[in-house]
Amino acid sequence: MAAHPSLVKLSEEFRKDVIELAPNHYIAVGYAASNVHMIVGDDGVIIIDTTETTKAASNVFAEFRKITDKPVKTIILTHSHRDHISGASIFAEGGSPDIYASHHFKSDLVVVGEKRPTPTEIMIERTKRQFGMGLSWPEERVNLGVGPGDRPLEGMGQGFLPPTKLMPEGRHKILSCGVEIELMLAQGETPDHMIVWSPAHKVLFCGDNFYHSFPNLYAIRGTAYRDFNSWADTMDILSSFNAEILSPGHSRPIYGAQNIRSVLEDYRDAIRHVVSETAKGMNEGKTPDEIAQEIQLPTALADKPYLQEFYGKVSYAARAYFAGTVGWFDGNPTNLNRMAPATEAEKIITLAGGADRVLETAQKAHKKSDNQWALALCDRLIAVDHHREEATQIKISALRQMADKEINAPARNYYLVCAKDLAK
Numbered sequence: 216m217a218a219h220p221s222l223v224k225l226s227e228e229f230r231k232d233v234i235e236l237a238p239n240h241y242i243a244v245g246y247a248a249s250n251v252h253m254i255v256g257d258d259g260v261i262i263i264d265t266t267e268t269t270k271a272a273s274n275v276f277a278e279f280r281k282i283t284d285k286p287v288k289t290i291i292l293t294h295s296h297r298d299h300i301s302g303a304s305i306f307a308e309g310g311s312p313d314i315y316a317s318h319h320f321k322s323d324l325v326v327v328g329e330k331r332p333t334p335t336e337i338m339i340e341r342t343k344r345q346f347g348m349g350l351s352w353p354e355e356r357v358n359l360g361v362g363p364g365d366r367p368l369e370g371m372g373q374g375f376l377p378p379t380k381l382m383p384e385g386r387h388k389i390l391s392c393g394v395e396i397e398l399m400l401a402q403g404e405t406p407d408h409m410i411v412w413s414p415a416h417k418v419l420f421c422g423d424n425f426y427h428s429f430p431n432l433y434a435i436r437g438t439a440y441r442d443f444n445s446w447a448d449t450m451d452i453l454s455s456f457n458a459e460i461l462s463p464g465h466s467r468p469i470y471g472a473q474n475i476r477s478v479l480e481d482y483r484d485a486i487r488h489v490v491s492e493t494a495k496g497m498n499e500g501k502t503p504d505e506i507a508q509e510i511q512l513p514t515a516l517a518d519k520p521y522l523q524e525f526y527g528k529v530s531y532a533a534r535a536y537f538a539g540t541v542g543w544f545d546g547n548p549t550n551l552n553r554m555a556p557a558t559e560a561e562k563i564i565t566l567a568g569g570a571d572r573v574l575e576t577a578q579k580a581h582k583k584s585d586n587q588w589a590l591a592l593c594d595r596l597i598a599v600d601h602h603r604e605e606a607t608q609i610k611i612s613a614l615r616q617m618a619d620k621e622i623n624a625p626a627r628n629y630y631l632v633c634a635k636d637l638a639k
């Protein structure tokens with residue numbers, strides 16, 4: 216295994232650290248998939264986000280306790296993703312702090328225990344693949360793209376406490392522990408995002424509306440359409456605060472008003488570029504496959520360290536915009552009533568001169584690292600149960616090779632988990 220060197224280097228972004236952002240303002244990075252922030256007030260503290268496990272939350276809290284032993288009076292959840300909400304009970308310490316969240320809270324949460332039919336099981340399965348659950352660290356699961364590869368998993372999802380104060384639209388001043396902060400709903404990665412502004416030291420906590428990667432406009436674990444234009448608009452809202460310190464939900468903080476402004480503008484422009492290029496391609500009658508092959512960020516944006524495709528990916532985003540605006544149909548009438556995969560595979564294999572020939576071609580393609588073609592052939596052999604064993608072995612090897620070329624952590628993890636499952 217030799218992972219993409221840039222992805223390996225990215226792990227430095229998630230080295231464990233408690234950083235003093237400004238007087239009484241702290242961030243804990245690298246302890247969990249997501250960051251935890253603390254603001255120390257006169258008679259208590261405010262915690263922003265709580266990680267995905269009670270174990271990670273305990274580890275962070277132990278570090279914070281070296282700074283202050285004041286009780287947690289307020290918890291703020293920037294959004295409902297499980298990696299931000301699942302350690303609240305640890306910080307509450309059996310007490311009953313105010314827990315603030317957006318009134319849209321839960322809008323992007325995978326619901327467990329829903330009585331109506333839902334694709335929950337496959338979403339959980341795909342989530343495990345995206346985050347490389349069951350892979351070795353650091354050889355296979357280098358990192359998560361937005362978090363460390365070696366976070367604790369004990370108490371996953373177990374420390375959630377429901378919000379006690381649901382905030383309406385707009386900008387709201389609150390006073391907690393003698394500290395004045397502002398909460399503002401700002402839809403971005405999720406419809407229920409809420410950002411936190413500390414005016415005294417010009418610190419902006421932006422949740423997952425910004426992190427050190429091209430934005431995850433589509434998550435391969437399976438997400439509904441994320442509103443691209445709203446996310447881009449929100450970048451202007453973030454810029455308007457003229458923050459001196461930007462403290463994100465993942466990756467390390469960014470400093471300096473001018474620097475922050477240009478980072479946020481680049482992020483906005485990257486999202487807007489995907490929208491305009493995808494819409495242009497769609498208007499020219501192109502299919503998602505064609506657009507995904509062609510689309511790239513302009514060089515000035517593609518070179519930025521915070522727009523590398525560690526977590527989100529430009530081609531996935533273009534496909535998501537297509538599906539989110541016009542749905543699954545690519546516009547080609549051939550595809551209104553496609554054959555079943557096994558039927559199509561049988562016909563193509565016959566046309567190609569039989570299964571032996573197809574297997575041989577798959578082997579040659581894989582040898583030349585033409586792995587996408589090798590996979591397409593292997594999938595057809597597997598679909599009709601011809602040379603299943605050999606085709607499966609080629610598929611496993613191809614997925615592993617592709618994983619090592621990937622800068623995108625979710626894709627790398629997904630390839631490797633699937634390869635491991637096929638090898639069972």
Ligand SMILES: [Zn+2]
Pocket residue numbers: 249296298299423464465
């Ligand atoms: Zn997150």
